[in-house]
Amino acid sequence: MTHFKTLASAAALIALPSLAFAQDEVATVAADEFVWIMNSLLFLVGGFLVFFMAAGFAMLEGGLVRSKNASTQMTKNVALFSIAAIMYWLVGYNLMYPLGDWAIEGYLSGLFPSVAVMEAMGITLADADDASYASTGSDYIFQLMFCAATASIVSGALAERIKLWPFLIFSAILTGLIYPLTASWTWGGGWLMSGDTPFNDFAGSTIVHACGAAAALAGAIVLGPRIGKYKDGRVVPMPGSNLPMATLGMFILWLGWFGFNGGSQLAMGSVGDIADVSRIFANTNMAAAAGAVAALILTQVLYKKVDLTMVLNGALAGLVSITAEPLAPSLGLALLIGAVGGVIVVFAVPMLDKFKIDDVVGAIPVHGFAGIWGTIAVLFTGSYDGDATVGAQLLGIIAIIGATFVLSLIVWFILKATMGIRVSEEDEITGLDTTELGMEAYPDFSKG
Template sequence: MEATTQLTYALDTFYFLMTGALVMWMAAGFAMLEAGLVRAKNTAEILTKNIALFSVACIMYMIVGYGIMYPAGGNGFVPDISFAFMFGGDHSESKIVEEGLNHALMSDFFFQVVFVATAMSIVSGAVAERMKLWSFLLFAVVLTAFIYPVQGYWKWGGGWLQELGFNDFAGSGVVHLCGATAALAGVLLLGPRKGKYGKDGSINAIPGANLPLATLGTFVLWLGWFGFNGGSQLALTGLENTNAVAAIFVNTNMAAAGGTVLGLVTARMLFGKADLTMALNGALAGLVAITAEPLTPSPAMATLIGAVGGVLVVFAIVTLDKLRIDDPVGAISVHGIVGMWGLMAVPITNTDAGFAPQAIGLGAILGWVFVTSFVVWLLLRLTVGIRVGEEEEYEGVDIGECGLEAYPEFVGSRGAI
């Protein structure tokens, strides 16, 4: 191989791996955000879920998920799975193969596995404070091994959504809508937290224990998103790729800024106060909104797309509360409702995209993930159960599920709000 080709390959692979590492760092962001938005008595359990789900996702995606998502063949709807060592299928064409190990495949696997872990992290916050830990992890096994990879194959694995012309650059649908839909199915079967909704129709706020931690988590996610979107360009070398990566970074940042400001302004208009949690969710909404197409918008348009996401997420959170759908961190609104907006916003700036393929792709992901997730959650509820007991919920799942407290020196969890 020529020295120039080797250098190009090395630089692109290094960029791919480093952006994957940034996405992996988003796991820390989700952990901190969720730990800040739940009550003190549930902190250790939410942190346990986050590190455990990441590990489960890595193992299951290695064993079976990657082979389903990127198979040797298939009819566009159902992948033709041919299992090989660690990975399914034959992905070696036009790749560098050395001593029987496909190093290009290894870098691609690493980048993809942190995406599937992100989808599962979305579920974690929505079911917080009342779900059994081991039931959650059993669901994580199924989502990361089967549910996520199938719809991922439809788009990114060359399946029917790709052939249809459905556009989802970095995963507003494949990752974020998928995670939010799985969370919605679980929340509907799980029910709200005790005391969240009154018999008279009242909605009771249940504040998080550590807003500085939630803010830190949001900034970590904001940083990690540069890898999420920037890495999805797949290469850095060459004038076109380099300029594209720079544009993606700028647009990702501007969308987050737009979402933050409009989320804060919308909260001020609705509630009369500058609600920090809405500003945080506004930032994340802006990031989710631009993820489907971070390359073609101008920076001003990216800001606007993110700003619309910031407005939508506030109204979505309020609406879900009125429907008595309890989501402690707003994950369904941020990643689901705004994920839909991100998908439908693609044709506004991308002339190769159409509204009909975008709507079909949105519906396909929503339908597949909701039905399969609902079935899995229901089976878990009928067998091992998915909700902790009333006393355990009152005392805090830290004690009941983990046998320890996150803040033992400051406040006892038993009976704490």
């Protein structure tokens, strides 16, 4: 009996290392699953916050257009998001990331890096649900929301005089081809990310916002201004129909931006990641507040009265400005970056009017000019990828904005030549709600 106990004890001692190894392996698997779950959760939460920005864009634009065009703006915002969802699935996602499902061997696939490059960058692979980074679905839905935002930017700038269907066709091309192509140069690991000094744009001040603004600028140039906007050398104000609704839209966008910037941390599986997301939230909020206050004070000084529309756009410009690097700055520096964005908007809106570029909601100054500023501001804050350089930042800005503008200009000219993009003068004066949709947003009130 004693001999048997001795043998059993010896066997147990021999088995202990194997048992410990198995426990370590289980612990490692559990840790990997935890990271995978938390990263996927960040994408999902960030994704539905950015989705809610679609409501913000709709409310902002619906409030800033005249009442006779409000229903059309609602229709455009619902339709463009839905079209973006289909086009990004059909073409855009696999064009933006080199996954091999869409790229044409010898023609398009050579533009993009290999899967190994993506893995080295920590980018989710859509063909590997069991990857240690995050789930395919969560990554896809998060990236889709960024894509749809670009078309929302265009929608507001070209309001009140563009035909519905040409705009929707352009939205399909923008979200399916143009945005994914230029975004692939950075977030897809393309040529702007190669070399020792890659382009730095954390959450898309240029990649998303200035891209949308460039497409809007091209459209505004081809489309022309609204009837009566510029008369006898002066700018004729065309007040929006519902400023409380526009204000609600701004606050919804402000809320959604926590997902926009916070989700771009791309990881939530460690204490450090959570701390970084928290810091991103704080800096994002500070920049928005500073942009609003800067516009508030500046309009009082310049015009002797505060301009609410400028304050709304000042907050949004602050948000766009901090988007290029919401992690690295201190709160004080985030305040400065956002405040400069607010100042830019106050001066940029009348500057566009001098060139007779009619941007109904101020989308080009907010997303374009402030986006450029935010991307350059990375030079003063440092970046998540190391020190940014003037050359790399300017190259990225010029490449993305330039390519988007030229490609969009071509598409707008083709649409103008083939089907026309502008409603008739009579229809514009009557209002697009009646002529394009046959229904009014405010049937119980007089037309504005």
